[in-house]
Amino acid sequence: MHDFPWLSWLVFFPLLSAALIAVLPGASGRAIRWLATAASVAELAFSLPLWWRYQPAQPGWQFAEQKPWLPGLGASYHLGADGVAVLLALLTTVLTPIVIVSAWSAVEKREREFYALLLALEAAMLGTFFSLDLLLFYVFWEAMLIPMYLLIGVWGGPRRVYAAIKFFLYTMAGSVLMLVAILWLYFHNRALTGVPTFALDAFYALPLTAAEQTWLFLAFAFAFAIKVPMFPFHTWLPDAHVEAPTAGSVILAAVLLKMGTFGYLRFAMPLFPSASAHFTPWIVGLALVGILYGALVAMVQPDLKKLVAYSSVSHLGFCMLGLYALNAQGMAGGMMTMLSHGVSTGALFLLVGVLYERRHTRMIADFGGLWKPMPVYASVFLVVMLSSIGLPGTNGFVGEFLVLLGAFRSNPLWAIIAATGVILSAVYMLWMFQRVFFGPVTHAENEKLSDLSRRERLVFAPLILLIFWMGVYPQPILDRAQPTLDRTVALCKARIQMSARMAPAEENPR
Amino acid sequence: MMPFQPPALIAVDWWALGAVIALSAGMMLLLLLEFLPSRPGSSRGAIVALLTLAAAALSVFRVRDAKRSLFEGMFVHDGFTVFFTLLFCAVAAVAVLQSWDYVKRTRINHGEYYALLLSATLGMILMAASSDLITIFLGLELMSLALYVLVGFRRARLDSSEAALKYFLLGAFASGFLLYGIALLYGATGTTNLGRMAVFLADSPLLGNPMLVMGGLLLLVGFGFKVAAVPFHMWTPDAYQGAPTTVTGFMSAGAKAAGFAALLRVVIVALGGLQDEWRPLLSWIAILTMTVGNVTALLQTNMKRMLAYSSIAHAGYLLVAVAAGGLDGGSAALFYLAVYSVMNLGAFGVLALLGREQEERVLLSDLAGLGVRHPALAAAMTLFMLSLGGIPPTAGFMGKVYVFSVAVKAGLVPLVIVGVLNSVVAIFYYLRVTVAMYMEEPQGEPVEVAWAAPAVIAAIATLALTIWWGIQAHDLLEQAQRSIFGLL
Numbered sequence: 001m002h003d004f005p006w007l008s009w010l011v012f013f014p015l016l017s018a019a020l021i022a023v024l025p026g027a028s029g030r031a032i033r034w035l036a037t038a039a040s041v042a043e044l045a046f047s048l049p050l051w052w053r054y055q056p057a058q059p060g061w062q063f064a065e066q067k068p069w070l071p072g073l074g075a076s077y078h079l080g081a082d083g084v085a086v087l088l089a090l091l092t093t094v095l096t097p098i099v100i101v102s103a104w105s106a107v108e109k110r111e112r113e114f115y116a117l118l119l120a121l122e123a124a125m126l127g128t129f130f131s132l133d134l135l136l137f138y139v140f141w142e143a144m145l146i147p148m149y150l151l152i153g154v155w156g157g158p159r160r161v162y163a164a165i166k167f168f169l170y171t172m173a174g175s176v177l178m179l180v181a182i183l184w185l186y187f188h189n190r191a192l193t194g195v196p197t198f199a200l201d202a203f204y205a206l207p208l209t210a211a212e213q214t215w216l217f218l219a220f221a222f223a224f225a226i227k228v229p230m231f232p233f234h235t236w237l238p239d240a241h242v243e244a245p246t247a248g249s250v251i252l253a254a255v256l257l258k259m260g261t262f263g264y265l266r267f268a269m270p271l272f273p274s275a276s277a278h279f280t281p282w283i284v285g286l287a288l289v290g291i292l293y294g295a296l297v298a299m300v301q302p303d304l305k306k307l308v309a310y311s312s313v314s315h316l317g318f319c320m321l322g323l324y325a326l327n328a329q330g331m332a333g334g335m336m337t338m339l340s341h342g343v344s345t346g347a348l349f350l351l352v353g354v355l356y357e358r359r360h361t362r363m364i365a366d367f368g369g370l371w372k373p374m375p376v377y378a379s380v381f382l383v384v385m386l387s388s389i390g391l392p393g394t395n396g397f398v399g400e401f402l403v404l405l406g407a408f409r410s411n412p413l414w415a416i417i418a419a420t421g422v423i424l425s426a427v428y429m430l431w432m433f434q435r436v437f438f439g440p441v442t443h444a445e446n447e448k449l450s451d452l453s454r455r456e457r458l459v460f461a462p463l464i465l466l467i468f469w470m471g472v473y474p475q476p477i478l479d480r481a482q483p484t485l486d487r488t489v490a491l492c493k494a495r496i497q498m499s500a501r502m503a504p505a506e507e508n509p510r
Numbered sequence: 511m512m513p514f515q516p517p518a519l520i521a522v523d524w525w526a527l528g529a530v531i532a533l534s535a536g537m538m539l540l541l542l543l544e545f546l547p548s549r550p551g552s553s554r555g556a557i558v559a560l561l562t563l564a565a566a567a568l569s570v571f572r573v574r575d576a577k578r579s580l581f582e583g584m585f586v587h588d589g590f591t592v593f594f595t596l597l598f599c600a601v602a603a604v605a606v607l608q609s610w611d612y613v614k615r616t617r618i619n620h621g622e623y624y625a626l627l628l629s630a631t632l633g634m635i636l637m638a639a640s641s642d643l644i645t646i647f648l649g650l651e652l653m654s655l656a657l658y659v660l661v662g663f664r665r666a667r668l669d670s671s672e673a674a675l676k677y678f679l680l681g682a683f684a685s686g687f688l689l690y691g692i693a694l695l696y697g698a699t700g701t702t703n704l705g706r707m708a709v710f711l712a713d714s715p716l717l718g719n720p721m722l723v724m725g726g727l728l729l730l731v732g733f734g735f736k737v738a739a740v741p742f743h744m745w746t747p748d749a750y751q752g753a754p755t756t757v758t759g760f761m762s763a764g765a766k767a768a769g770f771a772a773l774l775r776v777v778i779v780a781l782g783g784l785q786d787e788w789r790p791l792l793s794w795i796a797i798l799t800m801t802v803g804n805v806t807a808l809l810q811t812n813m814k815r816m817l818a819y820s821s822i823a824h825a826g827y828l829l830v831a832v833a834a835g836g837l838d839g840g841s842a843a844l845f846y847l848a849v850y851s852v853m854n855l856g857a858f859g860v861l862a863l864l865g866r867e868q869e870e871r872v873l874l875s876d877l878a879g880l881g882v883r884h885p886a887l888a889a890a891m892t893l894f895m896l897s898l899g900g901i902p903p904t905a906g907f908m909g910k911v912y913v914f915s916v917a918v919k920a921g922l923v924p925l926v927i928v929g930v931l932n933s934v935v936a937i938f939y940y941l942r943v944t945v946a947m948y949m950e951e952p953q954g955e956p957v958e959v960a961w962a963a964p965a966v967i968a969a970i971a972t973l974a975l976t977i978w979w980g981i982q983a984h985d986l987l988e989q990a991q992r993s994i995f996g997l998l
Contacts, residue, residue: 069982069984070982070983070984070987071984072984072987072988072991073912073915073987110882113885135911138902139902139903139907140902142901142902142907143901143902143903145901146896146901149941150944150948153944153945153948153949154881154948154949160949161945161949164945164949165938165941165945168937168941169934169937169938172901172934172937173931173934176930176931176933176934177927177930179911179914179930180914180918180923180926180927180930183911183914183915183918183926184918184923186915187915187918187919
């Protein structure tokens with residue numbers, strides 16, 4: 001079993017399942033649902049060995065596999081995982097079956113295509129996390145857009161076409177410049193070493209002057225900043241989230257946004273550390289603005305889903321702040337926030353979806369006093385909401401605490417500003433909760449609302465478990481992430497020194 | 511005075527000339543067959559055309575590794591020729607398969623249709639296979655004249671005749687420019703042979719000579735017209751819209767590839783030494799062509815016009831490769847031409863299937879709801895659109911990566927940035943097609959699909975290549991590189 005191409009299997013199994021679902025003749029909606037669920041659960045089972053068999057202390061890529069892909073160009077099919085990729089991949093494989101089961105009753109038209117696209121999206125996301133060849137990474141990165149675009153555009157709300165196209169164009173506009181930067185790196189590396197390759201490891205060893213780094217960093221950072229999304233590139237996000245079907249919103253928030261922060265961690269920071277350090281005040285500034293702006297805008301949203309969408313902007317600001325604190329605590333905090341945001345915000349979107357399925361509205365004003373008809377739903381909502389605020393004992397606390405700790409060590413002012421964001425998040429969440437669940441039932445339609453069905457309880461049970469597990473005992477997760485993060489910091493420092501050594505050479509005219 | 515010596519041809523030469531001979535013979539056979547009675551709705555013409563194309567391709571493929579120069583360089587058999595001969599035969603074969611039922615349905619099933627198709631193919635092959643400006647011109651005229659007629663083949667339709675007239679008038683004008691350019695170049699260098707021209711230019715760089723400069727510029731105008739580069743693109747939308755859809759597909763792929771084949775041979779073989787002089791000019795034309803094509807395509811509601819502007823934009827991407835120059839640029843252009851031909855033919859093939867009898871349903875709104883009623887066809891169209899937009903994992907993405915990478919290597923980073931930003935603009939109108947198919951309800955009568963087995967075979971073949979070259983482009987990449995090395 002040692003040589004089994006585990007990662008390839010993980011990437012291509014959902015794709016094969018998607019193809020099977022798409023072409024299976026004469027299958028009923030029920031059969032398709034079961035097939036999709038079975039495929040995603042099987043995928044989750046296949047991904048569990050990543051957790052057990054990953055060796056955190058061992059440096060380098062694990063589960064690696066490499067085959068020539070385009071030998072003429074030097075591109076190779078090169079997959080591998082480090083601690084960060086393992087955790088994000090597990091987040092993906094855990095959430096996909098949950099999302100698929102949650103969609104059972106929500107999706108009524110064209111189920112075949114819906115589930116096939118969800119599984120194809122899972123394949124592309126996993127491929128993005130595992131790619132160690134920049135061309136391959138770019139292929140998965142862009143390919144990810146197609147299923148998401150169709151999910152929003154076909155199954156979305158009233159303004160779905162606008163939102164879908166906006167999502168596609170924004171993301172693509174960011175990433176094409178990254179492609180130019182990748183090509184430039186490729187030829188620069190080829191000119192210096194004579195080896196044509198897109199391998200990430202080769203680029204990690206590539207000396208770059210400060211001026212070169214600036215442009216390349218901007219090209220990469222722009223692509224990832226749109227994906228994160230960082231203020232002021234976030235405007236596609238509320239549209240995409242609000243219009244997307246629940247399943248799409250969950251995947252978008254839980255995994256797709258993490259592609260941006262993952263991109264910084266894996267590519268933009270270690271490849272161009274000098275430029276990254278140079279731009280740190282800007283990025284931290286934007287992250288802080290994002291934290292406060294996201295929270296303030298969330299506070300005034302009349303629409304539940306939009307509120308959750310803007311809270312994402314705020315939480316992702318925490319991730320970026322943590323990463324750019326550039327110390328062990330901050331990075332770990334950023335990583336934890338990525339995972340817990342995936343779980344909590346994913347769950348919040350699912351909860352909003354449950355309400356929408358019953359009432360076909362998401363306006364806070366249309367609800368009130370829901371605790372009475374839906375006690376189980378309200379309790380689940382309470383737990384998820386508290387975890388999103390970052391109450392100690394839930395997953396949100398660990399990440400935010402570590403981020404604040406790391407930020408404080410880098411610059412106390414950052415931590416002070418960010419901490420106001422925590423307070424604001426409590427304000428908008430609790431206020432929303434109060435208006436939706438407490439008080440008398442103000443609308444007659446709400447009196448007869450049914451509580452969570454057995455299937456829905458099954459959807460939320462694993463999420464609640466994850467919330468408490470990550471909040472009470474996050475050590476196994478941190479153990480897996482920390483060595484990778486430490487190595488990233490070390491790599492950044494080593495590369496900064498390499499550029500510094502090049503600086504005198506730069507002054508001599510060639 | 512030397513007595514006339516008949517050229518001494520060896521066996522290889524005959525095989526190399528096989529494509530030209532086969533196409534000429536097939537063309538004449540098709541015209542002669544018209545004298546024999548046939549039942550209405552016969553597929554005789556299509557079958558003869560397919561067999562002819564197969565024979566032509568096989569004959570050249572048999573001697574693919576040979577390198578011969580015949581008739582004083584009037585006909586050159588090298589890797590470049592082989593690549594383009596096979597490409598043109600494939601393009602024509604796909605066009606025949608797509609036309610098979612389409613011409614019957616639209617009542618234009620005459621023997622001349624396929625004869626003209628073969629004649630145009632022959633002209634394209636001559637353009638690619640010649641190292642002499644005179645033969646390039648002859649090939650171009652042979653191709654163009656056949657295409658003028660094909661564009662106006664739906665005689666009963668006013669827009670078809672209008673398109674043919676416009677195409678013919680502007681095309682004749684462009685031919686005049688080209689011929690004048692050839693004359694000036696001949697005056698400046700004393701030869702029409704590209705190889706000897708290169709030798710002459712290497713010995714005496716005549717940059718100050720206005721005759722040479724004018725000749726080169728006029729040549730560029732002529733080729734620019736054929737490949738639909740801005741500002742010589744005005745004919746494209748009208749001709750594409752008015753022509754029978756299968757002809758549009760054929761000319762969008764074939765004529766463009768032929769124009770680029772001739773252009774590449776000229777700039778690489780004859781003007782390779784003067785690269786620094788023409789590169790800025792070509793770069794600017796590339797920028798204009800990409801931008802004007804893409805921005806104008808945004809405004810179109812007719813799919814044929816939209817794809818016409820998109821084909822203009824693609825000429826711009828190809829010009830980026832030509833501007834990069836050298837062997838790298840050449841092989842990227844070859845690669846892109848093959849990819850572009852396949853995906854564009856595929857897209858037009860889907861359009862040709864839409865509509866019943868003589869009606870033409872090619873408005874964007876006609877596609878509404880296609881995703882529900884014909885999921886397979888809609889999925890195919892989606893892939894062609896994504897490929898044209900350059901989204902992985904499709905062939906169009908690989909083509910763009912290759913083209914832009916050679917331009918980055920040549921140091922043309924600003925040009926590449928314009929190019930990639932253009933592809934963002936472009937994705938908008940390609941996505942609109944998917945929006946219509948999947949996210950809109952049909953208004954009025956939903957469009958009928960005129961299923962036909964040959965057209966389905968053509969669709970599957972183009973689709974398979976579009977996906978395969980997106981996942982594993984290694985073979986085509988190597989082929990393109992090897993073919994361009996044959997030039998030297």
